[in-house]
Amino acid sequence: MTLTDFSDRATGLSPSKIRDVAELGLGDPDVIPLWFGEAAWRSPGLAVEAAKTSLDREPAHYLPNNGHPALRAAIAAYLARLHGVELPVQRITVSASGMQGLALAAQSLVKPGDRVVTITPDWPNIAAAFSIAGGAVDKVGLHVETGRWSLNIERLLEALTPQTRCLVLNTPNNPTGWTLTAQDRQVILDHCRRLGIWIVADEVYNRLYRHGPSAPSFVDVAKADDRIVAVNSFSKAWAMTGWRLGWMVTPPELEAPLAMLTEFNIACAPPFVQAAGASVLDAGDSFIEQQNERLSAGYDLVARRLGAMQGVEFIEPDGAFYAFFRVDGVSDSLQTAKDILRQTKVGLAPGIAFGEQGEGFLRLCYAQPAEVLNAALDRLEGYFGG
Numbered sequence: 001m002t003l004t005d006f007s008d009r010a011t012g013l014s015p016s017k018i019r020d021v022a023e024l025g026l027g028d029p030d031v032i033p034l035w036f037g038e039a040a041w042r043s044p045g046l047a048v049e050a051a052k053t054s055l056d057r058e059p060a061h062y063l064p065n066n067g068h069p070a071l072r073a074a075i076a077a078y079l080a081r082l083h084g085v086e087l088p089v090q091r092i093t094v095s096a097s098g099m100q101g102l103a104l105a106a107q108s109l110v111k112p113g114d115r116v117v118t119i120t121p122d123w124p125n126i127a128a129a130f131s132i133a134g135g136a137v138d139k140v141g142l143h144v145e146t147g148r149w150s151l152n153i154e155r156l157l158e159a160l161t162p163q164t165r166c167l168v169l170n171t172p173n174n175p176t177g178w179t180l181t182a183q184d185r186q187v188i189l190d191h192c193r194r195l196g197i198w199i200v201a202d203e204v205y206n207r208l209y210r211h212g213p214s215a216p217s218f219v220d221v222a223k224a225d226d227r228i229v230a231v232n233s234f235s236k237a238w239a240m241t242g243w244r245l246g247w248m249v250t251p252p253e254l255e256a257p258l259a260m261l262t263e264f265n266i267a268c269a270p271p272f273v274q275a276a277g278a279s280v281l282d283a284g285d286s287f288i289e290q291q292n293e294r295l296s297a298g299y300d301l302v303a304r305r306l307g308a309m310q311g312v313e314f315i316e317p318d319g320a321f322y323a324f325f326r327v328d329g330v331s332d333s334l335q336t337a338k339d340i341l342r343q344t345k346v347g348l349a350p351g352i353a354f355g356e357q358g359e360g361f362l363r364l365c366y367a368q369p370a371e372v373l374n375a376a377l378d379r380l381e382g383y384f385g386g
Contacts, residue, residue, distance in 0.1 A: 009132050016124060017353035021337045025347050032376040035337075035347040037123075037174060037322070039239040039367035041294070043276075044287045047240060050279035054272040063268040065259035067094025067247070071274045074281040075247050083219045090252040091224065093259070094277075096269040098204045098233030098246035099125055102168075105200045105229045105248065106133035108257050114165035119151065121324070121354035121361070123174045126202060130168065141357040142178055144326075148316055149178035157191050166198040172205040172215050175324040175354050175363040177317020179209065182216040189221060189228075198227040204246070205320040207237040207288050208295065215319050219249055226251065236321075237288050238280045239367075245269055245277045295321050298366035298373055305377045306364075310385035321367040324351070327384070330360050337362060344379035 018035055025031040054060075066072065072089040080086055095101035102125070110116060112134030118127055120139040127137045140156050142149045160167060167188070171180040180188075192199050201218040209215040222228040233246035250258065262268065280287065302323045307314040311328035330336050333350035340362075341347055351361030366373060 012131070013128060014124075017334050018349045020334065021341060021350060022347060024338060025341050025345070028345070030345045031341070031347055032345060032372060032379070033347040034364045034366075034368065034376060035349045037320075037365055038235070038241040039291065039321070040369060040372065041239055041291070041367075043240045043243065044238055044280050044284050046279045046283060047238065047243070047276035051272040051276040054275035058271065058275075060271055063271050063274065065262040065268055066255060067092070067269070068271065068274045068278070071278045071281075074278040078281040079219060079249070082214055083217060085219060087249065088252065090255050091249055093248045093250060093255065093262075094269055094274060095231075095246045095248055095262075096266055097244040098202065098231050098235060099129070100244075100266075101231035101233070101246045101248045102126060102129045102200070102202060103132070104258055104261050105231060106130045106135065107261050108254060109166055109198050109200070109229070110135040111165075115161075115163055116166045116168060117156075117159050117164055118168045119156075119170065119173065120356075121173075121175055121351065121358035122170055123202075124353060124355070126168055126170060127355075130166070135166070139355060139357075142173070142176060144315055148318075149173070149176040151178065151180070151184065153184050153187055156188070160188075160191055160195065160197055162195050164195070164197050166200060167192060168200045168202065170202040172209060172317075172319025174205065174320055175322050175349070175351070175358065175361075176315070177210075177320045177322060177324065179215050179318035182220075185216050185218065185221065189218070189226075192227065196227065198229065201228065201230045203230055204233040204236050206232060208292065208321055209319040210296070210299070211318060222249065224251060229254070234277050234280065237291075238284055239287075239291065240276070240280075243273050243276060245273050294369075295367060297370060298368060299323075301370060301373050302364065302366045302377070305374075305381070309381055312384055321365060323364045323366055324358075324361050325364070326361050330362075333359055333362060340380070340383055344383050346376045346379050346383075 110133040116135035230249040234240040313326040337350040349363040351358030
């Protein structure tokens with residue numbers, strides 16, 4: 001049996017270059033793993049207790065495809081508090097992770113050959129989800145300007161033509177931390193409204209914003225008839241990556257198609273996981289506040305120490321929890337990340353994993369205790385030079 005026996009959807013995918021590095025060090029107790037995008041600390045205790053209570057008291061049966069009514073109502077109430085918008089539950093669909101939300105968006109919106117525009121550097125799974133659905137993905141690159149990542153809005157608008165089906169924006173962005181401004185958001189929205197282009201906004205880092213309680217969101221401005229799908233997740237704001245739970249805000253007309261796609265995929269997210277999600281939406285704001293204090297301290301530490309290392313250019317992010325830094329002379333970030341792992345036992349993600357625009361960069365996740373970050377930075381200082 002050869003690869004030609006399988007579908008192009010399966011064989012046409014490229015392996016994750018982050019996992020290329022991670023698989024060389026997983027299981028090694030001496031490795032400090034900063035390659036994946038997840039916090040080191042545990043999920044909120046109230047989520048764990050809610051899941052236990054659900055398992056103790058309720059049968060773990062199928063739920064409605066679009067999510068448990070209590071969770072959909074909790075999401076609506078949370079969004080009302082955060083964004084000041086009143087959303088009917090028909091506009092809210094529960095997904096088994098933010099990633100599944102992106103896949104559902106791609107499957108429901110994109111036909112084979114449809115043109116999809118994304119912003120790069122970006123998490124590789126985003127483009128993959130739309131490619132699997134048959135989309136032809138084009139990318140518009142961010143650039144570094146005065147020490148920060150920036151979007152050339154005119155260039156993006158030129159790329160968004162009447163032939164474009166969908167624009168996919170990850171903001172705050174993984175890996176750069178770039179965040180769409182409210183002003184640029186409105187310019188993009190007006191342009192896409194005129195041309196009938198769908199906007200899929202991956203907003204999973206929305207609460208990990210360095211300049212306020214939440215980053216500018218399309219939920220703030222989306223009308224019921226707008227072609228906007230806003231995807232979010234419990235993974236980052238509440239350190240629940242392994243729980244696999246998220247949600248989507250969509251026009252009400254998408255409720256039924258998303259239910260059918262979910263039915264013929266996973267049926268529903270597990271009921272005890274949905275119970276955990278509802279608990280943190282109702283009472284988990286203190287966890288986010290404490291986490292952001294930890295992230296602020298981690299950011300300050302990493303910015304100070306990385307910025308002092310020889311040949312390292314630290315670029316200030318606006319959100320998320322990554323340092324995406326450029327290293328002088330690096331033209332093969334994958335091999336550099338492997339070499340750093342081999343020599344220092346520090347696991348970083350190679351910039352090339354996030355597209356050609358990321359070559360020459362490395363990504364470090366600073367959602368770690370200070371002692372772990374200091375140990376990793378000591379080792380990197382030995383590698384790069386202080």
